[in-house]
Amino acid sequence: MKQKSDSRLPLSEGGDPPPPPSPPSRHDKWKLARIRPSGSYTSESAREISERIDCSNSREVNSTCEENTC
Numbered sequence: 001m002k003q004k005s006d007s008r009l010p011l012s013e014g015g016d017p018p019p020p021p022s023p024p025s026r027h028d029k030w031k032l033a034r035i036r037p038s039g040s041y042t043s044e045s046a047r048e049i050s051e052r053i054d055c056s057n058s059r060e061v062n063s064t065c066e067e068n069t070c
Contacts, residue, residue, distance in 0.1 A: 027053045 024032075031053065034046040041047040 027057070 031050050034042045034050070036042060041050065
């Protein structure tokens with residue numbers, strides 16, 4: 001009988017499997033729920049809020065944000 005090949009990822013040196021990826025953040029889920037398959041937002045207010053979220057995230061990372069977008 002042929003044995004099935006093990007398609008799992010190889011274990012690291014310590015024998016532990018790598019940790020699973022982090023789940024999507026709450027604001028990313030919110031934005032994805034308000035984007036249509038065509039790529040446009042469901043409403044103008046959803047687009048504005050999404051821009052604020054992006055600006056807030058960039059502020060946390062870079063401590064800078066354009067004045068006219070926030």
